[in-house]
Amino acid sequence: MQDGGDRYWSRTSGLMWTMFVLWLIFSFGVHFFVKELNQFQFLGFPVGFYMAAQGSLVAFVVMLFVFAWRQDAIDRDEGVAEDE
C-alpha cells in the first residue's frame, strides 16, 4: 500500500501503522494476560480488570491527541497542510 518515492504518504502511513500496532496492543494484547495481571493490585483494582475498565481507554484518548498533533506536524513539514 505504498506510493514509491512519495515521502509525505510514507510518513503518514508510518504514523498510521504505529498507531495501529498500539491499537492492537491496547485492544487485545494487554487483555490476553488478564488472569496474570489480576494477581496484582492498583488503587484496589485487580490490574487486569483495571486495564479493560480504564487503562486501555486512557491510552486510546491519549493516542488520538498525539496522532492529531503528529500528523499535523507531518502535514506542515511536507508542505501539504491546509491554509490557516
Added chain:
Amino acid sequence: MSETAKAAGSGDFVSNLGRIYSIYTGGFFGFVIVLAILEQMGVPNVYIGYGFVFLTIAVYAVIGILSRTGEAGEYYVAGRRVPAFYNGMATGADWMSAASFVGMAGSLFLLGYDGLAFVLGWTGGYVLVAILIAPFLRKFGAYTVPDFFAARFGGNFPRFLAVIVLIACSFTYVTAQIFGTGLIAQRFLGMDFTVAVYVGLIGILLCSMLGGMKAVTWTQVAQYIVLIVAYLVPVVILSAKKYGIPLPQLTYGQAIADITALEQQMVRQGLATVASLKPHTAPFVNYSPLNYFALILCLMVGTASLPHVLMRYFTTPSVREARQSVAWSLFFIFLLYFTAPAYAAFSKLEVYSLIAKGTKLTDLPTWIFTYGKLGLVTICGKAAESVQVVVANCGAIANHPGLLRHQELGINADAIVLSTPEIAGLPYVIAGLVAAGGLAAALSTADGLLLAIANALSHDIYYKMIDTKAPTQRRLIVSRVFLLVVAVAAAYTASTRPADILAMVAWAFSLAAAGIFPALVLGVWWKRANGPGCIAGMIVGFGLCLLYLVVSRYFPGYGVTYLGMSALFNPVTGAPIVDVAKAMAAPNAMDGWVTLAHPLASKVGWFGVNNISSALFALPAGFLTIIVVSLMTRRPSQELYDLIDQIRRPRGGVMMEDKDAAVVH
C-alpha cells in the same frame, strides 16, 4: 432574512459558542437546583419529572427551530463550520445511545469483567476512525458516506449497496432509541407507552426537520451536556457518601474489593450459591475468550463504519480539525464509559449489601416493587409486583428461609441506571435528572440516525439516482418528507414493542463492519481497489454476515444441516450449551423464523462464535474478496489514482462541491 444576514448570523453564533453553551450549562444547573428546592417544599414527584422532561425537550426544540435553514450545505453538513471541540461533544451525544446511558452499567453489573468488552469496543473504534477514515472522508467532502462509494468505485451501484447497508444497520437502531424514550417517559411520567413514543417522536422531529445537520449538531451539543451531567451526578454523590471522595472512577476499586468480600460472605450465609454467583472481576465466565475478543473487534470496527458517526466528521472546517475532533469525540465519550463500570460497582455493592444483611421478604425496599411492576425486577422467578406476590412465589419453594437470596433475585440491565438513585435513597430530583439524561441520549442518537437514513434516501437515491437536476429547494423538501416518513415508521415499529427488533440492535455493528469497512479502508489506502472488487466485497461481506445472523437466530436447523453449524460452548466448562443431536431429532428442528424459545435459536454457530460477532467471519471475507476481484479485473483509471492522491493530502479544499460531478470516470 437575506442570505448574507443569515451567514453573518451563524458566523456570530459560531464565534460565541463558548459563551452560549456556558450560559446554557449554568442555566441547566440552576434549573436542577430550583427543582430540588421545589421538591423540598413538597411538590409531588410526578411534577418534578414533567418539569425535567418537558423543559429539556423545549430547549432542544428552540435550538432546532432557531437553526432552520434553506441551504443544502447547511442542511447536509452544517455549513462545515463546526469547531473540533463542539463536534466532539455532538459526536458524543450522537454516539451514546439509550443503550449506553441506560443499559451499559446494567450489563456491567450483570456480566462483570466480560461486560467490559462493550466499554472497550465502543471506545477503541475511534482510533480506527481517526487513523484510517475520517480525515480522508472530510477531505473528499461528501454529504453522505455513499457519496464516497460512488466517486471512488465508479457509479451508482456501489452507492446503492452502501445505502442498503446504511439502512440495514440504522433502522433497527433508531427504533430502539424511540423505544427507549417511551420506556423512560412511561417510567418517570406515568404516561401510556404508546403516547410516550409519539411524544418522543415530536421531540426528535422538532430538533431535526427544519435545520437538518445544522440543527442536529447544536441540539446534540446541548444534549451532551445534559446527559453527561445526569450520568455523573448520582455516582459522584454515591462515591462521596460511601468513601468520602467524589471521584467514583478512583474509589470503585475499593467498592470492587468490598463486592468480592460480600460475594464470599453471601455464599457462607447460604444466601447465594456458587453456581448462581459469577465473581465480578473474574474474566471469561460469561463469554469464552474467543467470543470476548471477537465482540471487541466487531464493536470497534462497527463503530468505525456506522454512517451516522462518520458523517459527523464532514462538518468540521478543515481536515486538521476533523482529526482533532475525533480525539475530542473519544474524550467526551470516555467520560461516560470510564464511569459506567463505577456505576455498576456501586449499585452492585448496594444490592449485595441488601442481600448479605439478611433482608426479610416482608422488609424489601420500595424500589424493588417500583421496577418489579415494570417487569424489570424478578424475585423467585416472577415479576416482583408487591410484597404479597413475592412472599407467595417464594413460599412455593421448598425450605425457603423467607430471606432475599441472590439466586432468586433477577435484575434487568435497563433497571440499574434508572433505579440507582432510588436504591441509594437519593432525592427524587436526582432520579428526574437521570430521566432527562436518558432522554437526551436517546433523542440525540435518534436524530443522528434519522438524518443519516433520510439523507441517504433523499441525497443518494432521489437526487443522485433519480432526479439529478432537482433544485435545492425541492431536494430539501424531499429530505424533510423522508425524515418524517422514516421517523413515523420507526415510532410505529417501536410502539409495537418488537422484542426481535430490539435484540437486533447489537447486530448493527457487525453488519456495518462487514458491509462498509473493507471497501472504505481499501478505498483510501489501496489505490488498486476497483469498482468490481468493491461490489463483490460488499456483497460477500454483508451477505455472509447477514446469513450467519439470520440462520443462527431464525433458521438454526438449516444452519446445522446445510452450513455445518454446531452448538456454542459454555465458557466455564467448555461443554456444548445444547444437545444438537437431540434437538435435531425433535419435530420442530427444521422450523423457520423460530422464536427464542426454540432449543437451537442463537445457540448454534461456527467455532462457537456468538452471532453478535458474526463480522469475525465476514470482515476477512470482505477484505479478501475486494483484493482478489480487484486484482483479477482492470486497474482503476489514472484520473482515479489522482483523485485518491488528492484525498490523501489535506491541502486544497473539499473535492466534491455541491452541484458538480465529483470525478469523471
